[in-house]
Amino acid sequence: MARHQGRGMASINYPIGMNLGGDPSQALVHANPDGKFTVALSAIDLGQGMKQVSRQIAAETLGVPIEDVYVDTADSDTGPHDMGSFASRGTHRVGNAVIVAAKEARGVLLEAAAEELEVNADDLVTDGKGNIHVRGAASKSITVKAASQAAQFKQGKTISGRGIFLIPLSTVHPETGEMSPVTAYAHACLVVDLEVCDETGDVKVNKLTSAYELGRALNPKMVEQQLVGGAWMGMSHALYETPEPYYPNPEHGGRDYNEYLMPGPGDIAPHDITVLERPAPDGPFGGKGPGEMCANPVLPAVANAIFNAIGVRIDTLPITPEKILRALKAQGGARPQIRRA
Amino acid sequence: MARMPVQFRLNGSDRAVFVEPAETLLGTIRRGLGDFAPKFGCGQGTCGVCTVLVDGEPRLGCLTLSVTCEGRSIETASGLADGPTLHPLQAAFMEHFAAQCGFCTPGMLMAAKALLDRNPNPTRVEVVEAIAGNVCRCTGYEPIINAILAAAQQRGVRRA
Numbered sequence: 001m002a003r004h005q006g007r008g009m010a011s012i013n014y015p016i017g018m019n020l021g022g023d024p025s026q027a028l029v030h031a032n033p034d035g036k037f038t039v040a041l042s043a044i045d046l047g048q049g050m051k052q053v054s055r056q057i058a059a060e061t062l063g064v065p066i067e068d069v070y071v072d073t074a075d076s077d078t079g080p081h082d083m084g085s086f087a088s089r090g091t092h093r094v095g096n097a098v099i100v101a102a103k104e105a106r107g108v109l110l111e112a113a114a115e116e117l118e119v120n121a122d123d124l125v126t127d128g129k130g131n132i133h134v135r136g137a138a139s140k141s142i143t144v145k146a147a148s149q150a151a152q153f154k155q156g157k158t159i160s161g162r163g164i165f166l167i168p169l170s171t172v173h174p175e176t177g178e179m180s181p182v183t184a185y186a187h188a189c190l191v192v193d194l195e196v197c198d199e200t201g202d203v204k205v206n207k208l209t210s211a212y213e214l215g216r217a218l219n220p221k222m223v224e225q226q227l228v229g230g231a232w233m234g235m236s237h238a239l240y241e242t243p244e245p246y247y248p249n250p251e252h253g254g255r256d257y258n259e260y261l262m263p264g265p266g267d268i269a270p271h272d273i274t275v276l277e278r279p280a281p282d283g284p285f286g287g288k289g290p291g292e293m294c295a296n297p298v299l300p301a302v303a304n305a306i307f308n309a310i311g312v313r314i315d316t317l318p319i320t321p322e323k324i325l326r327a328l329k330a331q332g333g334a335r336p337q338i339r340r341a
Numbered sequence: 342m343a344r345m346p347v348q349f350r351l352n353g354s355d356r357a358v359f360v361e362p363a364e365t366l367l368g369t370i371r372r373g374l375g376d377f378a379p380k381f382g383c384g385q386g387t388c389g390v391c392t393v394l395v396d397g398e399p400r401l402g403c404l405t406l407s408v409t410c411e412g413r414s415i416e417t418a419s420g421l422a423d424g425p426t427l428h429p430l431q432a433a434f435m436e437h438f439a440a441q442c443g444f445c446t447p448g449m450l451m452a453a454k455a456l457l458d459r460n461p462n463p464t465r466v467e468v469v470e471a472i473a474g475n476v477c478r479c480t481g482y483e484p485i486i487n488a489i490l491a492a493a494q495q496r497g498v499r500r501a
Contacts, residue, residue, distance in 0.1 A: 047441030047479055225438040225484065232481035257387035257476060265469045265482040 001199035004336050006309025010300035011189040014293035016280075017089035017167070019181030024166040025093040026080035029058060029101040031109060031159035033152040035130065035145030036068045039101070042079035043094045048291075049222040050090045056218060057095045057284050061102035062109070063126025064144055080162075088291020091218060092184055093165050095284030101163030108159045112151035113142050184280045186288045187213040190231075190297035196309040198334045201321030203239055203306065208271040210297070215280040215288030223290055227273050230294020236262050237295065238302040239318050311335030349410045351376065352420025360407040367391045367402030370417060378418040378447045382476075389475030392448035393417050399455040401474075418447035421454070430454060433492035434485070441479035448475050453489045463493055 017023050028040040039058045045051040051071045059066040073079070082094065107121075113132040114121035117140060125135045126144070133141030151157040170179045190210040196203050208231055217223040240261040244253050254260025279286025299317060307313050311334060312327035328334060344359040351374060358373045370376050370393065382388035384403050391402035394416035421428035430453050433439070440446045449472055456463055456471035463471070468489045469482075477485065 047443060221438055225441065225480070228483050229441060229479045229481040233478065256385055257383055262476055262478070263482075264476070265472050265486060268482050271481075271483070 001197065002334070003195045003197050003204075004309040004334055005193070005195050005339070006305040006307070006336075007191060007193050007339060008301045008303065008305025008308055009189065009191045010297040010304060012187065012293065012297045012300075014088065014186045014188065014291075014296060015182035016087075016092045016184040016186060016283075016288045016291070017182060018087045019167075019170050019179070021083070022166050022169040023083050023087075023089065023093060024164055025082045025089075025097040027054075027094065027097040027101040027163040028080050029062070029098070029105040029161045029163070031105065031144075031148045031151070033149050035064075035143065035148040036070065037062060037064060037102075037105070039069060039071045039098060040079050041071065041073045041094060041098075042076045042082035042084075043090055044074045044085040046085065048085070048090070048226060049219060050085060050094065052222060053091050053218050053287070054094060054098050057098045058102045059128075060285065061099050062106050063128055063132075065128065065130055068130065068144070080164075088186070088289050088293060090291070091287045091289030092215075092280070092283055095218075095287060096165035096282070097163040099163065099284050100165065101161040104161030104163070105159055106161070108151070108157060108161070109144065109147055112155055112157055112159060113147040115155060116142050116147060116150050183282050184215065184288045186215065186290070186293050188293055188297045190301045192298070192301040192305045194302065194305045194309065196306055196324060196334075198310060198328055201324035201328070203302075203319065203321070203324070205235060205239075205267070205269045205302075207269055208298075210271065211274040211276060212290065212293065213276040213278055214290050214293070215283045216277050216286030217275055218285060218287045220275070223275060224273065226290040227275070227294050228271060230290065230292075231271055231298055232263055232268060234295030234298025235267075235302070237317055238299045239263075239320070242318050245320070308337045308339065309334075311337055345408055347407055347411050349412060350414040352416055358407070362406075362408060364407045365403050366393065366395075366400070366405040366407050366410055366415070369407040370402060370415070376417055376419050379451075380444055380447060382444070387476075388445075388448075389452065389472075390445055390448040392451045392475065394451055394455055397455060397458055399452050399471075399474075416451065416454070418450045421450060428454075429492045429495050430457070430489065433488040433495065437484045437488035437491060439480060439484040439488040445475055445477045445479075449477070449485055453492070456489070457493055457496065461493060462497060463490070465490060 031037050054071045055069045059069045110121040110124045123134050126132050130144050131141050151159050170181050172179045193207040194205045280288045348357045379393050379402050380390040382390035386401045386404040392399050393402045396413050452472050468486050
């Protein structure tokens with residue numbers, strides 16, 4: 001019995017969003033009479049941070065404190081239409097829609113303030129703390145709250161904005177098949193260090209090292225959270241989970257968490273992450289978003305590391321001890337490959 | 342079969358309920374008593390989201406019969422905060438981004454509380470063991486482990 005060390009690497013380009021139907025997102029923003037803003041979305045936050053990032057984008061664009069923005073998501077009966085939270089599209093598509101909506105709402109807010117201050121709206125700026133004042137004359141000011149109340153009760157205006165972000169459907173060239181379904185790509189490179197036991201087929205992951213380029217990290221802590229967690233979802237796909245282990249034969253599928261395996265807290269390994277920020281030209285404040293890309297490079301990197309460790313190339317997932325042992329048997333034992341430092 | 346009376350303490354309050362003989366503690370807490378902090382996941386004791394404390398010990402609410410809890414003290418994540426003041430574990434979970442979708446969180450918190458109550462200064466391995474029965478899809482466990490270690494450290498500082 002021997003445990004063989006292996007190192008594998010994978011690099012990926014990951015498209016942000018998808019092309020089907022043009023992939024639009026909508027946002028509606030309106031002020032309440034207390035000067036606080038509601039952003040209505042049908043995009044869904046499953047914990048990945050959609051609400052937080054939309055809130056930051058709306059507050060930044062409106063020029064109001066983040067505490068004064070409430071994001072209302074995921075009532076697809078009443079909210080503005082959205083294609084959904086998938087394909088790593090949330091930050092990019094929804095964020096851009098929120099910017100458009102918030103800009104329009106900000107325009108009406110400044111019009112209302114201008115009317116109260118008897119100045120030109122073009123001369124007004126916001127301080128991000130809940131005040132609007134004349135550029136270069138901070139004393140000539142009105143609070144966002146007072147402007148909102150004046151709009152509501154005196155001027156008869158709704159401070160609101162509508163936003164949509166749509167990348168038009170890209171057609172396929174009939175002869176070449178060429179198309180451009182995406183405008184923003186994120187990138188990642190991930191290295192896995194692991195060891196494979198040639199007696200049991202067990203794989204132990206020792207270390208992950210990765211670099212992710214995902215546009216501007218609009219919320220760096222949440223980006224890190226996504227990358228840390230997503231890597232283990234990728235690891236789970238690479239080494240553990242499948243509903244049909246003998247696909248297309250449906251037998252022996254996992255029926256519960258005793259049989260449908262996922263990594264537990266004892267299976268994880270240190271992950272050294274570097275985030276590279278290259279703002280995307282058409283991203284909201286340069287953001288593209290981590291999304292599914294958190295998990296994707298892990299799978300090929302693990303397959304490569306196993307090849308590096310024992311010389312067998314396994315091309316179906318998950319790479320279970322059973323598959324490793326069968327492959328080792330067919331090959332006549334482990335053939336460790338060259339390791340580069 | 343006739344319903345049976347059971348009395349226990351839930352997060353410090355005396356509660357009396359009538360339960361079916363085969364009713365689980367999780368069902369009684371959620372449907373009978375309206376405390377929705379413990380979650381229903383697999384229903385067969387393999388995911389840990391229903392973890393509650395029975396007399397300080399972590400128990401799977403989905404596999405514990407309510408009739409066995411007569412006279413016992415039950416704790417759920419709803420009882421962690423003291424009014425507006427979060428429990429150190431809750432604060433640490435926030436600080437360390439230890440939740441995303443949040444479904445495992447009530448179980449993780451209770452498994453962690455049971456650990457820290459009996460072992461205020463655990464090692465990383467002991468933390469891993471304490472939450473080994475709790476599955477998490479989103480976080481990769483690392484932030485949860487770090488949060489529990491940080492909460493232990495902070496409680497130690499306050500006690501000193």
